Each structure stands twice: as structure tokens, then as C-alpha cells.
Amino acid sequence: MMLIACPHCGPRAHVEFSYERTMDAVLPLGATPADAARILYQRENPRGPSLELWRHTHGCGGWLRLARNTLTHEIAEVLAWPPA
Amino acid sequence: MTRFSALALLCEGVHGQKGWTRHWRDPAPAKHYDVVVIGGGGHGLATAYYLANSHGVRSVAVLERAWIGGGNTGRNTTIVRSNYRLPELQRLLEFSLKTWETLSDELNYNVMFSQRGALVLGHSDADMTKLAERGDALRCAGIDAELMSREEIGRLVPLLDLSADARFPVVGGLIQRRGGTARHDAVAWGFARAADALGVDIVQNCEVTGFEIVAGKVTAVVTSRGVIGAGRVGICVAGSSGVVAGLAGLKLPIESHLLQAFVSEPVKPMIDTVIQSQSMHCYISQSDKGEIVLGGDPDYYPTYSQRGSPHRIEHVAAQAIALMPALSRLRMLRGWAGTTDMSFDGSPIISPTPVEGLYLNGGWCYGGFKATPGSGRVYAHMLATGEADEIAAPFSLDRFARGATIDEPGAGPAPQAR
Numbered sequence: 169m170m171l172i173a174c175p176h177c178g179p180r181a182h183v184e185f186s187y188e189r190t191m192d193a194v195l196p197l198g199a200t201p202a203d204a205a206r207i208l209y210q211r212e213n214p215r216g217p218s219l220e221l222w223r224h225t226h227g228c229g230g231w232l233r234l235a236r237n238t239l240t241h242e243i244a245e246v247l248a249w250p251p252a
Numbered sequence: 253m254t255r256f257s258a259l260a261l262l263c264e265g266v267h268g269q270k271g272w273t274r275h276w277r278d279p280a281p282a283k284h285y286d287v288v289v290i291g292g293g294g295h296g297l298a299t300a301y302y303l304a305n306s307h308g309v310r311s312v313a314v315l316e317r318a319w320i321g322g323g324n325t326g327r328n329t330t331i332v333r334s335n336y337r338l339p340e341l342q343r344l345l346e347f348s349l350k351t352w353e354t355l356s357d358e359l360n361y362n363v364m365f366s367q368r369g370a371l372v373l374g375h376s377d378a379d380m381t382k383l384a385e386r387g388d389a390l391r392c393a394g395i396d397a398e399l400m401s402r403e404e405i406g407r408l409v410p411l412l413d414l415s416a417d418a419r420f421p422v423v424g425g426l427i428q429r430r431g432g433t434a435r436h437d438a439v440a441w442g443f444a445r446a447a448d449a450l451g452v453d454i455v456q457n458c459e460v461t462g463f464e465i466v467a468g469k470v471t472a473v474v475t476s477r478g479v480i481g482a483g484r485v486g487i488c489v490a491g492s493s494g495v496v497a498g499l500a501g502l503k504l505p506i507e508s509h510l511l512q513a514f515v516s517e518p519v520k521p522m523i524d525t526v527i528q529s530q531s532m533h534c535y536i537s538q539s540d541k542g543e544i545v546l547g548g549d550p551d552y553y554p555t556y557s558q559r560g561s562p563h564r565i566e567h568v569a570a571q572a573i574a575l576m577p578a579l580s581r582l583r584m585l586r587g588w589a590g591t592t593d594m595s596f597d598g599s600p601i602i603s604p605t606p607v608e609g610l611y612l613n614g615g616w617c618y619g620g621f622k623a624t625p626g627s628g629r630v631y632a633h634m635l636a637t638g639e640a641d642e643i644a645a646p647f648s649l650d651r652f653a654r655g656a657t658i659d660e661p662g663a664g665p666a667p668q669a670r
Contacts, residue, residue: 208505215494215556238508
């Protein structure tokens with residue numbers, strides 16, 4: 169179980185949040201089909217530190233960027249995303 | 253190797269069980285093999301066995317980082333079935349199911365394959381429409397499937413809550429009577445023993461740390477026990493697919509998530525089939541030891557921790573108790589978590605890679621156990637010939653870029669939505 173410190177709501181249980189994808193897999197709007205296939209389907213799948221896009225789905229609904237370790241579940245940083 | 257038989261059992265009983273020998277050797281790795289299989293789980297060991305047995309490739313090594321069968325092979329709910337909707341998956345899993353049916357005889361090892369039936373419950377008219385459609389598709393493909401009424405289900409599983417005011421009222425179901433369960437450890441051990449007898453080297457405590465790639469072709473595997481030359485290399489490492497493929501500079505359409513399962517204390521026989529649900533994600537069966545085996549959804553975020561969250565235990569237990577109230581009296585004995593290689597369409601990848609001589613068998617999500625023998629057979633064909641056979645061909649790595657995904661639930665490129 170992880171405790172995620174939502175910058176808007178404070179620390180909440182991770183079941184309130186949903187994982188979306190790693191930051192490097194966020195598609196730019198103007199991506200060509202070839203770029204889109206590469207960005208979507210060629211994943212690093214890191215074992216250790218990872219930058220991820222999450223959403224506080226069952227809370228404020230805000231998008232968040234987490235710096236999270238996929239092996240230890242340690243969360244180094246939570247930022248509102250995109251930054252204001 | 254002592255061949256197992258009723259006579260051997262009787263003789264050993266008379267002679268104090270002293271004549272049994274090791275199931276497989278513990279060799280040091282040789283300098284070179286024709287084929288190196290990375291990963292000593294069920295799929296990797298099956299691949300090695302079929303390479304040696306069906307394709308005559310005897311210079312084969314299976315490299316395992318820890319001990320064989322210690323990953324997802326030992327961490328699943330042991331369910332075997334082929335009742336899928338899409339023809340590509342039907343072909344692959346029915347091929348596997350047929351192999352299961354004769355596997356104990358073939359390996360001379362009792363994998364305890366028990367065709368006790370795999371029942372999917374429907375809880376609404378919409379569920380039943382989906383199940384009827386799936387059943388029709390299965391029967392058109394020559395795979396057994398039978399729609400059941402609520403009354404028939406009541407006779408098969410009397411402990412289900414079949415009352416009209418149940419939390420999840422049972423309207424009907426679809427059963428695959430040839431589905432069932434197998435003993436997961438025995439599958440790894442049986443394949444290991446049979447492969448070893450054919451000369452395959454099973455090298456445990458041997459972690460792959462890199463590849464030697466010359467002019468785009470893999471020539472050797474770098475391991476914690478030295479450099480091992482290889483003609484062809486097959487990756488078969490489930491949740492570690494991304495890490496091992498990364499050593500060769502590859503990025504895969506796979507994310508590693510986590511799936512939990514649980515068993516209760518052992519009780520007298522009370523459920524003699526495998527139960528799952530069309531609306532919920534919950535699996536209920538009873539092991540031969542008497543434990544009630546429960547499984548459910550994954551934890552929905554990437555992790556290699558092999559350590560699940562407690563909320564999932566609550567979720568799975570709530571579903572199981574709603575379906576079968578008698579389970580509420582059981583104490584849970586243990587739970588475990590495996591690292592699942594979630595592919596981006598929910599289907600496996602059995603394919604050559606952009607590196608010549610390097611092949612991938614992964615992305616089985618949380619459905620790999622049932623496919624173990626079939627996966628081994630098609631992957632052995634690929635590693636022996638360099639080409640996919642017609643069953644494996646649709647599961648190529650380039651299907652994602654081509655838009656030819658095999659997306660059973662129609663969920664799009666989101667592993668966490670499976």
C-alpha cells in the first residue's frame with residue numbers, strides 16, 4: 169500500500185489514485201503515426217526509479233507526476249501536472 | 253533417471269525408497285550451446301524439452317537466475333482453459349489444452365491435470381448474451397463450450413448463492429468441461445526432468461547480465477557464471493521481459509504489473525470445478541490439498557516488488573464471499589504476488605526481435621500458466637527453425653506498429669485496463 173501526497177488534497181491512500189502511463193509515453197498532439205507507435209509501444213518498463221503520470225481519480229481529479237521506485241514503491245516526489 | 257511406474261513405486265516401497273535418483277543434473281554451463289533459453293519457468297523448460305524431443309536440438313541450456321519454477325510458475329491459480337473469444341487465442345490455447353491432456357504420460361511425470369471444468373458465471377441478460385456469443389464462437393472453432401441454466405449450475409456448485417436477492421444474482425453460465433487445474437510445481441519439475449534426460453543443461457543461479465551482439469546478431473550471453481556462446485537465444489522471463497530485453501537495447505510493448513492470489517486453510521472437498529465470473533474478476537477453485545484458491549484483478553500499477561496491496565485481498569474476498577457465502581467462514585492461509593508481463597493488447601508476444609538470433613516469448617499478462625506446454629511447443633519450433641509456425645505467427649512483436657493487435661477485451665493500449 170502506498171501513501172501518495174496529493175499536492176491539492178494531502179496524503180491519501182493509493183487506491184484513490186489511478187496510474188496512467190510513464191511520462192515518456194505521453195503522446196505529443198502532433199506526433200506522426202510512426203512516432204506514436206514508437207512512443208506508445210516501445211517502453212522502458214523500468215525496474216527502479218520511474219517518472220509516471222497518475223490521476224487523483226477518486227479525489228480532486230487532478231493529474232500528477234510521480235517520481236516512484238517500481239521495486240521499493242518509494243515515492244520521491246509528487247507534482248501537480250502540468251506545472252502551473 | 254528412474255522411470256516412474258507402478259512397479260517402480262512398489263519396488264521402492266519394499267526397498268525403503270532408497271533407489272530414487274535426482275530428477276535433473278546440476279551442470280556447470282558449457283562454453284557454447286546451439287540454443288540458450290533464458291528463464292527456467294514452465295515456459296522456458298517446456299521450450300527446452302520440445303527443442304530436444306520434437307526438433308532434435310540437443311545442445312540446449314536453460315539459464316535461470318534463481319531456482320526453476322520459482323517465479324510466476326509457482327505464483328498462479330493453476331487454472332487451465334481455452335475458452336477465449338478471438339480465433340488467434342483460441343488456436344494457441346486449444347493447442348496447449350490438447351497438449352495438457354496427454355502431458356503426464358508424455359513426461360512420465362504426474363502433473364495432476366484435472367479436467368474438472370471451468371465455469372464462467374453470468375449475472376445479467378447482457379452477461380448471458382456475451383457468454384452465448386463466446387460459446388458459439390468456441391463451438392464453431394471445435395472447442396467444447398456449453399451454456400448452463402441457473403438450475404444446472406445449482407446442481408454443479410450447490411454452495412453458490414443462487415437466491416434472487418444475491419449481491420451478484422446468477423442467471424446462467426458457460427462451462428468448458430475440458431478445462432480445469434494442474435499442479436504448477438509438477439509442471440516445472442516434469443519438464444525439467446524430461447528435458448534433462450534428453451541432455452538439456454538446466455543451469456540455476458545463473459543470472460543473465462548482458463548480450464554479446466556482433467553486427468546486429470547475438471553471439472553470446474553474458475551471465476553471472478561466465479560468457480556462454482549461443483547460436484540462438486530465446487528470452488522467456490515473464491515479468492522480467494523488459495529488463496532482459498533492455499540488455500539487448502530493445503524496448504517492448506510490455507509493462508510489469510503485479511497479480512496476487514490467495515489460499516485458505518485446507519477443508520473437505522466443497523468445490524469440484526473452477527468458477528469465474530463474466531461481470532466480476534474473481535477466480536475460485538479448490539486445490540487437491542483442499543485449500544480454496546482465490547485470484548482477482550491485478551494491482552493496476554507497474555511494480556517489480558512481488559508484494560501486493562491489502563485492498564486487493566479485501567476486494568477478491570468480498571467478491572468470492574458474495575458468490576459463495578460459505579467461504580466467509582474460512583481463514584486465509586497465505587497470499588502471494590507475481591510480476592506479470594502485461595502486454596499492450598493483453599495477448600502474448602512470441603516473436604523474432606530486431607536483433608538477429610534473439611527471440612522473445614513474453615507478454616503473457618496473468619494468463620501464462622494455462623499456455624505452458626503449447627507455448628513451449630511453438631517457441632521450440634521458432635528457436636529450432638528461426639521462423640514462427642502458423643499458431644505463433646499472429647503474436648509477432650511488430651503487430652503493434654501494424655495495428656494488428658489481438659485485443660480480447662477491446663481495451664486499447666493500456667496494460668492496467670486488462
